[in-house]
Each structure stands twice: as C-alpha cells, then as structure tokens.
Amino acid sequence: MSDTIIHEVTQSEYKYGFTTDIETDVIPIGLSEEVVRMISAKKNEPEWMLEFRLKAYRHWLTMKMPEWAHLKIPEIDYQSISYFAAPRKNAPQSLDEVDPELLATFNKLGIPLEEQKALSGIAVDAVMDSVSVKTTFKETLYEMGIIFCSFSEAVEHHPDLVKKYMGTVVPHTDNFFAALNSAVFSDGSFVYIPKGVRCPMELSTYFRINAVNTGQFERTLIVADEDSYVSYLEGCTAPQRDENQLHAAIVEIVAMKNADVKYSTVQNWYPGDKEGKGGIYNFVTKRGICKGENSHISWTQVETGSAITWKYPSCILQGDNSSAEFYSVAVTNHHQQADTGTKMIHLGKNTSSHILSKGISAGVSQNSYRGLVRVGANAENARNFSQCDSLLLGDKCGAHTFPYMEVNNESAIVEHEATTSKISEDQIFYCNQRGISTEDAVGLIVNGYAKEVVDKLPMEFAVEAQKLLQITLEGSVG
Amino acid sequence: MLEIKNLHASINGKEILKGLSLSVKPGEIHAIMGPNGSGKSTLSSVITGNPAFEVTQGSIIFEGKDLQEMAPEKRANEGIFLSFQYPVEIPGVSMVNFMRTAINEQRKYRELPPISATDFLRIMREKKALVEMDNKLTNRSVNEGFSGGEKKRNEIFQMAMLEPKLAILDETDSGLDIDALRIVAHGVNKLKSPENATIVITHYQRLLEYIIPDYVHVLHDGRIVKSGGKELALELEARGYDWIKQEVAV
Ligand SMILES: Nc1ncnc2c1ncn2[C@@H]1O[C@H](COP(=O)(O)OP(=O)(O)OP(=O)(O)O)[C@@H](O)[C@H]1O
Ligand SMILES: [Mg+2]
Numbered sequence: 113m114s115d116t117i118i119h120e121v122t123q124s125e126y127k128y129g130f131t132t133d134i135e136t137d138v139i140p141i142g143l144s145e146e147v148v149r150m151i152s153a154k155k156n157e158p159e160w161m162l163e164f165r166l167k168a169y170r171h172w173l174t175m176k177m178p179e180w181a182h183l184k185i186p187e188i189d190y191q192s193i194s195y196f197a198a199p200r201k202n203a204p205q206s207l208d209e210v211d212p213e214l215l216a217t218f219n220k221l222g223i224p225l226e227e228q229k230a231l232s233g234i235a236v237d238a239v240m241d242s243v244s245v246k247t248t249f250k251e252t253l254y255e256m257g258i259i260f261c262s263f264s265e266a267v268e269h270h271p272d273l274v275k276k277y278m279g280t281v282v283p284h285t286d287n288f289f290a291a292l293n294s295a296v297f298s299d300g301s302f303v304y305i306p307k308g309v310r311c312p313m314e315l316s317t318y319f320r321i322n323a324v325n326t327g328q329f330e331r332t333l334i335v336a337d338e339d340s341y342v343s344y345l346e347g348c349t350a351p352q353r354d355e356n357q358l359h360a361a362i363v364e365i366v367a368m369k370n371a372d373v374k375y376s377t378v379q380n381w382y383p384g385d386k387e388g389k390g391g392i393y394n395f396v397t398k399r400g401i402c403k404g405e406n407s408h409i410s411w412t413q414v415e416t417g418s419a420i421t422w423k424y425p426s427c428i429l430q431g432d433n434s435s436a437e438f439y440s441v442a443v444t445n446h447h448q449q450a451d452t453g454t455k456m457i458h459l460g461k462n463t464s465s466h467i468l469s470k471g472i473s474a475g476v477s478q479n480s481y482r483g484l485v486r487v488g489a490n491a492e493n494a495r496n497f498s499q500c501d502s503l504l505l506g507d508k509c510g511a512h513t514f515p516y517m518e519v520n521n522e523s524a525i526v527e528h529e530a531t532t533s534k535i536s537e538d539q540i541f542y543c544n545q546r547g548i549s550t551e552d553a554v555g556l557i558v559n560g561y562a563k564e565v566v567d568k569l570p571m572e573f574a575v576e577a578q579k580l581l582q583i584t585l586e587g588s589v590g
Numbered sequence: 591m592l593e594i595k596n597l598h599a600s601i602n603g604k605e606i607l608k609g610l611s612l613s614v615k616p617g618e619i620h621a622i623m624g625p626n627g628s629g630k631s632t633l634s635s636v637i638t639g640n641p642a643f644e645v646t647q648g649s650i651i652f653e654g655k656d657l658q659e660m661a662p663e664k665r666a667n668e669g670i671f672l673s674f675q676y677p678v679e680i681p682g683v684s685m686v687n688f689m690r691t692a693i694n695e696q697r698k699y700r701e702l703p704p705i706s707a708t709d710f711l712r713i714m715r716e717k718k719a720l721v722e723m724d725n726k727l728t729n730r731s732v733n734e735g736f737s738g739g740e741k742k743r744n745e746i747f748q749m750a751m752l753e754p755k756l757a758i759l760d761e762t763d764s765g766l767d768i769d770a771l772r773i774v775a776h777g778v779n780k781l782k783s784p785e786n787a788t789i790v791i792t793h794y795q796r797l798l799e800y801i802i803p804d805y806v807h808v809l810h811d812g813r814i815v816k817s818g819g820k821e822l823a824l825e826l827e828a829r830g831y832d833w834i835k836q837e838v839a840v
Contacts, residue, residue, distance in 0.1 A: 537642065542678040542732075544662035545638050545671075546692040546748065547699065556691060560682025560731065 142191045145169060148295050151196050155264055160275065168284035168294030175288045183451050183478075185420055188393070193358060195296040195329070253311070258342075259304040260315050263331050266302035273304055277335050281364035281399045281428070289360040289395040289422075293329045297362070300331040305340040305371075314570050316345040330361040336371035338404060343374040345573055357382075359418075360395045369404025369431065374412070376569050378577050380584075381417035383448050391419025391448075398425035399455075402434035402463075410437040411454065412568045414577040416584040419448060424482065426455035429463035429491075437466045441562040441577075443584050444477030444509070453482040453514075458494035458524070467498035470562050473509035474585055480512040487524040494524040502532045503561050505554065505585065533561075555582035591616050591787050592637075592756055597648035598812075599636045606632045608812035609648070614756070617784040621798055621823060622791045624809035625831050630791045631675050633809070634758045638672045639665050652756070667699035669755030673745035673762045675791075680732040685744075688732045689714065689751055696752060717750040721777040738765035746774045750781060757781075758789045763797040775800030795827040808834055 140147075148169045152162040177188070253260050259270060266274050284294035305311055336342055346363075359381065367373050375398075384391025394417075400409040411425035427436035438454035456465035465485070473479040479502065487494045502511035515528045535557055543553035559566070559578050566574050566581075592614040599607040606629045614620055624630055636643050637650060639662035650657040657665055680688070693713075694704045705713075718728060721743055733741050742762050749757055759778070763771055778788065778801055790801055798806075798820060806822040807814045810831070815838045816822070826834075 536678075538678045539680050541640050541642075541662060542674065542680065543688075545666050545674075546688070546752070547663050547666040547695040548691055549661075549663050549695070552691065552695070556683050556688065557680060560680065560684075560687075563682055 141194045143169075143193070143195060143296065147195055151296055151298070154196065155267075157264075157267060158271065160271075161267055164279070164284070165295050168291050169296075171285055172288070172291035172295055175291055177288050183420055183422065183449050183480075185393070188358060190292075196298055253313075256309055256312070257306040258309060258311055259302065261302055263297070263300040263302050263333065266333070270302070270304070273335065274302070274333070277364070277366055278333055279364075281366060281401050282362050282397050287397060290362055290397045293331060293360050293362045293397070297329040297331040300333075300361070302332070303334040303342060303344060305336045305342045307337045308339045309337075310340065311342040314343045314345050314573075316347070328357070328359040328361070330359075332361070332363040333366075334364070334373060334375070335366045336368060336373045336407075338369045338371060340368075341372045343376070343570060345376045345378075345570060347378040347380075347573065347576070357391075358393050358395070361397070363396070363398040363425075365400030365409055367400065367402050367404065367407035367409050367431075367434075370406045371404065372408045373400065374410050375400070375425070376573055377411075377413040377415075378569070378573055378580060379413065379415045379417055379421075380580055382419075383417050383446065383584075384419040386446050392417065394418035394421045394423065396421075396423040398423065399428070400426070400436070401428040402431050402436060402460075404431045405433055405460075407431050407434045408436065410439070410568070412437075412439040412565065413441070413452075414562070414566065414569070414580065415440070415442040415450065415452060416580045418450075421448075421450040421452055423452045424454055426457070427465065428457045428459065429465065429494075430459045431463075432460040433462045434460055435464045435466075437468075439468045439565045439568045441470045441472065441565045441581070442479060442481075443472040443558075443581060444474070444479045445584055446475040446477060448475070448477040450478070451480045451482055453480075453484075455484040455486070456496055458485075458487045458491040458496070461490070461492045462494075463491060464495040465497075467496070467500070468565060469498075469500045470565055471500070471502045471511050472505070472558055472561070472581075472585070473502070473511050474505035476508045478510045478512070480514065482514045482516075484516040484518070485526050486518040487521050487526065489520045491521050492523050494521060494526075496524075496526045498526075498528045500528070500530045501561075502530075503558070504532065504534045551582075554585055558582070558585055591653060593649075593651040594637075595649050595651075597633075597636065597650065598646045599632060599643050600646055601632070601643050605646070606643075606812055607636065610809075610813055612807065612814060614787045614789065616755075616787055618805065619782075619788045619790060619801060619803045621803035621806045621820075622789060622809055622814075623793065623806060623823065623826055628809045629812045630809050631760055632812075634672050634675075634760045634789075634791065637665075637758060638662055638670060663695065664699075666752075667696050669786075671749050671752055671754030671757045673742070673749060673757065673759040675760040675764075677733050677736075677741040677745055679734045679736075681734050683732050685728045685730060685732055686714070689728075689748065692748070692752060713751065717747055720750050720780060721747045722773050723747050739767060739770050742766050743770060743774055746777050750777060753781065753786075755786045756789070757786070758791070760791045761793065762790075763792055763794060771797065772800065795823045798823045810835060810838060 148165050152165055282290050284291050303315060334344055365373050365375060381392035381394055402409055409427050415421055425438060429436055436456060442450045442452050444450045454467055467483055469481045471479040471481055481500045483498060485496045498515060500513045504511055511532060513530050517526055519526055539557060540550055540553050544550060558581050562581060566577050569577055594610060594612040597607050597610040598605060622630055632643060636645060645658055652668060690710055697705060723743055727740060727744060733744060736744060742765050745762060766774060775797060790803060803820050806818055806820060808816040816834055
C-alpha cells in the first residue's frame with residue numbers, strides 16, 4: 113500500500129490510555145528474599161505458600177532471561193520494579209462499595225460491570241492492580257459447588273485444592289518468567305468446577321495495570337473435575353504509561369475425565385506510543401493439561417496489545433481420546449513485537465489437536481508464530497492440523513512462521529498449512545467506491561480475515577474483540 | 591450534473607487522458623466506446639478518485655462541486671457509482687455486511703440514522719429480485735469465487751442498493767450471457783429516472799439495444815474524438831475504429 117495511506121492509518125493513538133487515581137499500597141521496589149516474605153506476609157499466607165514462593169525465588173536466581181531470535185527486548189532491571197501493589201480500601205461486597213473511580217474507568221472502556229451483569233449474566237472478577245476488587249455471582253455459583261474466587265481467597269479457604277493443583281501444569285522451574293511469577297505472584301483467579309457440573313455462565317476476569325512501575329504477576333488456576341464444563345474469559349485493557357511495564361502471568365488449566373474447558377482472552381495491554389516508547393512487556397505462561405480421557409481444552413485469543421508479547425498457550429494431551437484447540441488472532445502495529453503460538457504435546461492415544469493462527473502486522477511491527485507439535489512414542493493415532501495465516505498491512509512490517517514438529521510415533525498425522533496475504537490497494541479502493549472510508553475498509557477486511565477465530569469467542573466478547581481489532585489498526589490502513 | 595473539462599491524467603508518470611471533455615446532464619445516458627487501451631477505464635477511475643491516478647490538468651465538477659477536492663468515499667456518498675470492469679474479491683467480508691456498511695455510510699453522510707435490520711433485509715430482497723440474483727451469492731464473501739458474469743451482476747445489484755445519481759458502467763456487459771445481459775440491462779433501465787444519469791462504457795452495440803443512449807462518444811488516445819447519437823454505435827459496429835483514427839490523424 114502507498115506510504116501515505118499507511119502513515120495516516122498508523123497514526124491513531126491508544127484509545128484506552130488513561131489512568132485512574134486509586135491509592136495504592138506499594139512495597140518498596142526491588143526483589144529479594146525479604147520482599148518475597150513481605151508479599152506473603154501482607155497477604156497473610158500460610159507457611160506452605162511462603163515455602164512455594166521461596167523455592168521458586170531461589171530457583172529463579174539460578175536462571176537467565178531467555179533470548180529469542182525475533183524479539184528485541186531491552187534489558188529489564190528486576191531491581192527497579194515494585195512487586196506488590198494493592199488497592200488500599202478493603203475488597204467490597206457489592207457494586208456500591210466499589211471505588212467509583214474504578215467503575216468510571218470501566219465505563220470509559222465501555223465495559224461497565226453493571227451492564228455486563230445485567231446484559232450477559234457474566235460473573236465478573238475484576239482485577240485492578242494485583243488484588244481482586246470485585247466478584248459477582250459468586251454466591252449463585254457457590255450453590256452449585258463451583259468455586260470462583262481470587263487466588264488469595266482460594267489459598268485461605270480451599271488450601272487443599274490449591275496445594276493439589278498449583279504448579280502441576282506449570283512448575284516453578286518451567287521458565288524464567290514462570291519462576292518469577294511463582295515467587296512474587298500477587299493475585300489472580302481460582303476456579304473449581306465439581307464433578308458433573310456445567311458452569312451456567314461465562315466466568316470472566318478483567319485485568320488492568322494501574323500502578324506506576326508495578327510488575328504484574330497474576331496467577332490463575334482452573335480445575336474442571338470429571339464430566340464438567342466451564343467457559344472462562346480473560347480480557348484486559350491498560351492505561352497509558354511511560355515506563356515499560358512487566359507482566360508475567362501464569363495460567364494453569366486441569367481438565368479431568370470428560371471435562372471441557374474453554375479459555376478465551378482478549379488482550380489489549382498498552383502497546384507503547386508510535387515511536388515504540390512505553391508499553392507493556394507481556395511474558396505469559398499459559399498451559400492446560402487434558403488429564404483425563406475424552407477431556408477437551410480450547411484456547412482462543414485475540415491479542416492486540418503490549419509492546420512485546422511472548423506467549424504460547426499450550427496443551428498437554430495426556431488422557432486418551434483427549435483433544436485441544438488453539439485459535440489465535442495476533443495484531444501488531446507500530447513498533448509492537450509479538451512472538452506467540454502454541455505447543456501441543458500428544459501423549460495419550462487417539463488424541464487430536466487443531467491450531468488456527470491468524471497474524472496481522474502493520475506499521476514496523478514484527479509478528480511471529482511459533483508452534484510446536486510433539487507426538488510422544490506412545491501416542492498412537494495422534495492427529496494435528498495447523499493453519500497459520502499472515503496478513504500484512506504495508507511493507508515495513510514482518511510476519512514469520514516457525515512450525516516445529518517432533519513426531520515419535522509413526523501412526524501420527526501432522527499437517528501444517530501457511531498463507532501470507534496483503535490488503536491490496538484495489539480492495540481498499542473498491543470499498544472506498546462504495547462509500548466506505550479506508551479505515552472502515554481495513555476494519556471490515558481485518559475482521560473478515562479474523563472472523564473464523566473471533567467466532568469462537570463467546571458473543572459478548574466477540575463484539576468487543578471486533579472493536580479492538582479496528583481500533584488497533586485505526587489509521588493504519590495497509 | 592457532471593462537467594469534465596480538458597482533463598489530463600497520468601499513472602506512474604505516463605499520461606493516459608490527454609485533454610478530455612465531457613458534459614452529462616440529469617436524465618441522460620452517455621455511451622463511451624473506443625479501442626482497447628484508449629483510456630475508458632482510466633476515465634472512470636479518475637472520476638471516482640482512484641489514488642493510483644494523478645490529475646495533472648483540467649477539472650471535474652459534479653453538481654457544482656469540485657471532485658478533485660473529495661476523497662473517493664465522499665464522491666461515492668455524493669452519489670457516484672462505478673460498476674467495475676474487474677470487480678475486486680474481498681475474502682472474509684460477507685456481501686450482507688459489506689452492503690450494510692456501505693448503506694449506513696451513505697446514510698451517515700446524509701445525516702440519517704443507520705438502517706433498521708428489517709428495512710435492510712426488505713431492500714436486499716427487492717434489489718436481488720430486480721437483478722434476479724441468487725440468494726447464495728449474497729451469503730458469500732464479496733465477489734469471492736464469483737464467476738465473471740456473477741461479479742458483473744453483483745455490481746448492478748450494488749448499484750440498485752445504493753441508488754446513485756451518476757452510475758458509470760465499465761464494460762458491465764462483458765462476461766454476461768445473453769439472458770443475464772437482458773436482466774441486468776432491464777435492472778439498469780428500472781433504476782433510470784429524470785434525476786439520474788448513466789455513463790455506459792462498452793465495446794458492443796448489443797448492450798445499447800437494451801440501454802438506449804442519448805449520446806455515443808468515441809474515446810481514442812485519451813480524448814473524445816467523436817460524438818453522436820445512438821446511430822454512431824451502429825456505425826462503429828459495422829466499420830470498426832480505423833476510419834475514426836484516420837479522421838483524427840488528418
Ligand atoms: N498501472 C499502470 N501503469 C502503466 N500503464 C497503465 C496502468 N494502468 C493502465 N495503464 C495504461 O493506460 C492505458 C489506458 O488503460 P485503460 O484501462 O483506461 O483502457 P481502456 O480504454 O479501459 O481499455 P479496455 O477497453 O481494454 O478496457 C493503457 O494503455 C494501459 O496499459
Ligand atoms: Mg477498460
């Protein structure tokens with residue numbers, strides 16, 4: 113596309129760049145064993161939790177930050193980060209008690225809690241900074257035996273469940289950021305669906321980063337017991353910041369026999385300004401295990417934000433006949449860098465996985481898909497199909513695809529397809545001629561391209577995702 | 591309605607239109623004929639504001655407004671419609687979504703609220719019937735995998751949906767079978783009114799038997815070199831372009 117058009121379209125600024133002024137309670141910056149102990153103490157954690165953290169911290173000290181071929185990451189000074197910030201006021205029980213500023217913030221984002229509650233019946237567990245501020249519908253769920261609460265509450269009220277599953281999918285030794293998270297994680301969500309229960313509503317969490325210089329270390333654990341079902345939504349938008357902010361979350365999913373877990377994300381952390389200044393570093397470890405027979409996990413993600421994204425929602429297909437899916441749309445614009453993909457580890461018999469990755473790059477951004485499909489020696493009849501598509505807007509951005517396959521069982525069928533396309537000037541002009549502006553035309557085309565993935569999202573999320581795709585590329589016609 | 595004066599336009603530095611003038615009044619049908627490469631599609635691109643072309647001289651005034659000041663989408667919303675010689679495929683964008691977006695952009699431009707779902711579906715149904723367009727086509731992505739003839743029919747369907755003041759049909763007849771040609775021409779005639787005008791670009795007299803032009807112009811080497819009534823088309827059909835080229839050369 114012509115440079116002028118690209119220029120015009122890439123000029124849009126981050127629409128959700130604002131901050132709310134909620135007092136935060138910050139532990140002095142820097143990381144040490146003492147800070148880890150302080151975090152644990154502030155949260156009134158039991159001894160076993162502190163031990164878990166310390167073990168992770170000590171292991172982290174032995175590790176080095178990984179290096180990647182396609183990400184340029186400025187040196188991160190882990191001693192200049194504050195590892196804990198919590199809203200000062202006590203967690204409210206109802207909306208009336210929620211900080212009006214926070215509600216106003218959600219309103220600016222167009223995702224008011226009130227409306228969501230009324231319209232979609234979502235139980236919203238809003239995470240502002242590091243502590244859960246609000247949980248709705250908890251009681252309704254509780255009557256069905258479903259536990260949906262903050263991670264801290266789970267540690268306090270359901271220690272046996274937490275002890276049994278925490279770190280079993282993503283051990284603290286897994287990688288640098290997982291070790292860091294395990295040492296200093298602040299809060300997050302915990303979900304337990306008991307045997308035979310279908311969770312009647314989408315469970316949802318909104319994450320936000322809101323304190324200057326505060327690393328975000330969320331931790332989510334979802335356990336779906338035998339014959340259960342749950343759909344979980346995670347979404348986030350972050351206010352504008354000058355400092356680069358580190359976000360290193362962990363999400364663990366356990367699906368027992370016949371359980372079905374659907375995890376959807378719309379990610380919109382602050383990506384930095386047009387020059388690439390500021391923006392969130394998003395290093396996430398997300399992994400699920402299909403532990404029981406016939407279990408099923410699907411990851412659906414729409415990634416539009418962050419300056420740097422490093423994220424591979426993965427599945428271990430351990431149970432026989434288990435299946436997993438990964439549906440992803442990753443958009444990069446300006447100076448954003450994304451290295452995302454998935455890992456599908458086939459261990460059980462007759463397991464199948466499906467990968468559908470759609471990358472969209474604009475500006476001078478770099479968008480990489482990195483996927484691993486591994487078939488273990490005993491994984492008879494494993495099936496995988498991967499489709500990786502890239503859409504380029506302009507010719508200064510990059511799209512890269514790195515499919516890795518390790519097949520150790522001859523009965524496996526592993527297929528990979530990849531396409532690269534560009535939005536053409538002819539397509540844009542055709543839309544223009546029908547009265548559609550270039551910006552809207554790009555929105556139409558991009559949403560059309562991403563539709564297959566966006567359609568996998570729950571309805572109310574899909575609408576938001578479409579808006580985000582358009583906003584992210586606004587001005588950025590290809 | 592449309593006043594083009596001494597229009598010069600080029601692409602990649604190469605001059606294609608070399609001083610073209612054309613005047614179209616409401617209610618008129620103008621046919622433009624001319625050899626391959628003479629600049630007919632270029633003219634339609636320039637009128638509709640395709641940024642690939644650069645106007646180097648001359649003026650295009652539409653209803654008293656200077657089109658060169660207007661972005662292509664604005665020209666469209668002012669009521670100029672182009673039935674493309676080569677309609678573009680837009681994978682992933684459904685015809686329904688595309689049409690609704692186009693109609694709502696036009697309504698927004700005219701300060702009208704978005705169209706209601708029921709009105710939209712009703713109009714879709716009416717216009718589909720007008721050009722006898724298959725339901726299956728409107729359920730697909732814009733032009734994706736459409737046959738040549740289906741694409742052309744889809745252009746006229748869109749024209750019917752948008753009800754332009756000035757429609758430019760760039761070789762809409764090429765690729766249409768005999769029945770389709772009749773249906774599409776019938777659709778175009780149905781949309782005719784004393785307020786709107788049509789420019790028909792074609793190589794063949796056949797289309798002009800259905801859509802009867804008030805004027806026929808011959809475009810050659812970036813200029814209109816001959817104009818006449820509908821009988822000029824018959825003469826061209828019989829004699830070709832050489833005699834005109836010779837006349838020009840003299
Ligand atoms: N992108 C381009 N670069 C260079 N020359 C071009 C370009 N596009 C069009 N032209 C040239 O401009 C001239 C006019 O083309 P145009 O498409 O307007 O012809 P036309 O009269 O519509 O022909 P046809 O009857 O074949 O449709 C041709 O010589 C063509 O090769
Ligand atoms: Mg042509």
